[in-house]
Amino acid sequence: MVYRIGADWSASIENMEEALSQLPYVPCGATEQKSVGWVPPRSQQHGALVELVGGHRILCFMIESKAVPGAVIKRRLDERVAHIEATEGRKPGRKESRTLRDDILLELLPMAFSKTGSVMVWLDLQNKRLVLDCGSQGKADEVITALVNAFPTLQISPLNTQVSPQASMTQWLTGGAEAWPAHFAQGREVELKSSDEMNSVVKFTRHHLEDQEMRRHIDQGKLPTKLAMDWDGRVSFVLTENAQLKKVAFLEGVFEDNATVEEEGGFDADVAIATGELSALITDLTEALGGELVAT
Secondary structure (H helix, E strand, C coil), X not given: CEEEECCCCCCCHHHHHHHHCCCECCCCCCCCXXXXXXXXXXXXXXXXXXXXXXXXXXXXXXXXXXXXXXXXXXXXXXXXXXXXXXXXCCCCCHHHHHHHHHHHXXXXXXXXXXXXXXXXXXXXXXXXXXXXXXXXXXXXXXXXXXXXXXXXXXXXXXXXXXXCHHHHHXXXXXXXXXXXXXXXXXEEEEEEECCCCCCCEEEEECCCCCCHHHHHHHHCCCEEEEEEEEECCCEEEEEECCCCEEEEEECCCHHHHCHHHHHHCHHHHHHHHHHHHHHHHHHHHHHHCCCECCCC
16 A cells, blocks of 8 residues: 655654654553554564665554454353343343443453454655555554654655546556556456446456456446556556555566575565565556646
């Protein structure tokens, strides 16, 4: 997910480190449902929270949550309500039932399994971009909130383009080979969705996208919401109607072309190659979508 950051924002590595250290990730306690915070991107205990590689700043945001199935809580609640009715001859009111439900949740949370996930955060200050390695808007919002809390002067907004991804994808799919923008080629996956109340969806997977059946669906009013693409034979991805890049994969030859960097190995090599390739991809994709729409 790609965002634009304010042109005037900057911060030293030391200042960033200090600001992020105010919200370190701490695992959920026994009765906590959620915990979020910053962790070292290299996964090293007591490591730096901000890594600088080739001018790019890399952060990592951890999200842990614990959930108790609603059905389990309801069953326990029904048992408590039935017990009160049998022993006290009354039915608990709405407020008391809510309190009982909260008590049951606290009792069960220590036994709940936790789900932990991390979001890599890439700050490209040269191009004034923020890139989040996640596909969930909810997770992205949590990361952005944490960033703005840490850096109150940091302005973050979606990277909008002159032409919407959906309009562009429609043009590319119906215009033939000559309609495709420079540096990009079609993949073999597309999802089409109708805009009427039926919200019908058609998916073509491992399918030639010049298929007449696919074009017939577009003629009938269905619009592309996901489209597999290939950038310069180096990176494959799926573009969504919301300008997200999903299923990003580096193609054969990319790491061989960066053999000098790769020989260094590890975190720095991975970051250097990924940011170098994806930075150029995002620039070309923005151009293919008519250029950036700058707010006035």
